[in-house]
Amino acid sequence: MTDLILHHYPESPFSEKVRLILGYKKLAWNSVHVPRIQPKPDVVALTGGYRRTPFLQVGADVYCDTALICDVLEHVQPEPPIYPPHIKGVARIFAQWADTTLFWTAMTYNIQPKSAAAMFPSEAVAQAFMADRKAMRSNMTQLRAADATSAYRSYLRRIAHMADEHDFLFGAEPCVADFATYHALWYTRHRAPVMADILQATPSLLEWMDRMAALGEGRPEVFSSADAITVAQKAEPMPAGQNLLVDSAFQDDHGIPLGSEVTITAESFGTESTVGTLVAATRTHYSLSRTDPRAGAVHVHFPRIGYVLRKADPA
Incomplete structure (x- = not known):
């Protein structure tokens, strides 16, 4: 191999x-x-x-x-599998939603003027990053920050309902849906911490995030x-x-x-x-x-x- x-x-x-x-x-x-x-x-x-x-x-x-x-x-x-047979279809569909709709909503919320200072070492670096990503957003509709904030709050509550029921989103073990959902929330918590107060309303989601982080990054x-x-x-x-x-x-x-x-x-x-x-x-x-x-x-x-x-x- x-x-x-x-x-x-x-x-x-x-x-x-x-x-x-x-x-x-x-x-x-x-x-x-x-x-x-x-x-x-x-x-x-x-x-x-x-x-x-x-x-x-x-x-x-x-x-x-x-x-x-x-x-x-x-x-x-x-x-261990990330596509358990009994939830393979729904896990893939949920992951696709998380990698698209949830991700772009979260990132519009995450990257705002008050978070940029903590995320980038200088104004010049921030401007270069924003210009690069703007060039990559061909054919995309960009959410306004206020609309993204409202939607993100709703999505977090809905995901938290899933975390209320299980250790992971679809059961006792993580699947591809967990990994696809986690990374946008990880960015809020760890890369844009001045924006992370939005997560405090969903404590079960924070506990789920801790369980995900504990999986580590391999070797x-x-x-x-x-x-x-x-x-x-x-x-x-x-x-x-x-x-x-x-x-x-x-x-x-x-x-x-x-x-x-x-x-x-x-x-x-x-x-x-x-x-x-x-x-x-x-x-x-x-x-x-x-x-x-x-x-x-x-x-x-x-x-x-x-x-x-x-x-x-x-x-």
């Missing part, structure tokens, strides 16, 4: 989601810190354009989006981005159907055959495209083959949900 390499940075909420799953599954992993904003040359060398954080590298295979990373980690270490080892690129350059991508994604049957919903030159782009946030040769299009994911001057031949994998597949423009 090739080592897991997580490309992330400490303040990234979606990275915290993955770090806790690594902890829950007690996995060893290599930790590569990436820049919070552009430029990200070492990231692009591996992904071909995708720059959202985090992504997971295994040899010369790059897995984008935490929804797909969750599937990979479940395949690598099935026990990380510091790794450099240059070393990660070397790992990719020296490895060969796993053949389609034999990688860490369980499904392999071709599902053609676009009339684009395998072997075509294509682009894959996020539907909304972070719409930089990755260009490559389509080597897999299954019911759950797309895989592109591409070559980088430094990283060599790599396969870059994306979930179907949330991403747009198109034929590449002819040269």
